[in-house]
Amino acid sequence: MALVEAGLERPGWLARLAQEHARVFFFSLGKLARAPLAAALTALVIGIALALPAGLYVLTRNLASVGYSWQESLQISLFLKDSVTEERGAALARELRAEIGVSKTNYISRAQSLADFKAQSGFGDALAILQDNPLPAVIAVTPNRKLGKAGVEELAARLGRLPEVDLAKLDQKWLERLYALLDIAQRSVGIVAILLGVAVMVIIGNTIRLDIEARREEVEVMKLIGAPDSFIRRPFLYAGFWHGLLGGLLAWILVAAGVQALGAPAEQLAQAYGSQFQLAGLPWTDGLALLAAGVVLGWAGAYVTVGRRLALIEPR
Missing domain, CATH: 3.30.70.3040 (Alpha-Beta Plaits)
Structure with missing residues (x-):
């Protein structure tokens, strides 16, 4: 009533939800900034885990491009x-x-x-x-x-x-053998990506679990005053988001650095065989997909862990 008398309107539920998400979004980022070493180590582990399948994917793409160039001589x-x-x-x-x-x-x-x-x-x-x-x-x-x-x-x-x-x-028997090997390599990349994706979820989940235990009393107080689980869960989910995003960004950087380091030797080898082949890096669309994969894995790992831990924490 006071807001109405003052000429102010109460914001709608959608605006309140957006404001709450924005607050938690920057709060979780600030929390990571206050512990940069721990955040950097976590991002490094996640980045290496994501860079391995991404690097194999870049390798198979380059091998496939070599095969397509050979197909022109068929x-x-x-x-x-x-x-x-x-x-x-x-x-x-x-x-x-x-x-x-x-x-x-x-x-x-x-x-x-x-x-x-x-x-x-x-x-x-x-x-x-x-x-x-x-x-x-x-x-x-x-x-x-x-x-x-x-x-x-x-x-x-x-x-x-x-x-x-x-x-x-x-x-074209040699070409069929090459494509068979590429198919095996691509399937292997998929298997490695799934296994390391699970590993990333476990890493982020363990990081979030330690964070929850450090804030156990705070969680108990919020439950005691009737805060819903969605409200308690939100900061931890955004923490998983930031861990996954930073890990994906670091993985992209590692892959680009690896391609840059191997570019000159690969070009020299190609020239020795009379080829103009140049090692290609990760396209920006695939790089964005790598970032998205890191975010999804971070959010999923945090969601699973927070759901399990909150069910075990009850106010005393």
């Missing part, structure tokens, strides 16, 4: 019949460029095939005694990289049925 070799003339073979290569799923073609005549074989095999003198050229003409077809494994196989089968083609060969 070719379908069409061995032409001996009856196909050089003019017809060259014309067929031009026709195949218009086929769906074909990126480019390269016609290699029988004479060129023999010359390349002599240059690369070292048996030039032995091959000189042959009266006829035993090597067929070849059309090297580069499939569109967007086709995928099934699309490339279907394209190879379709081109192999052409009347001028004697054999269509697609050598």
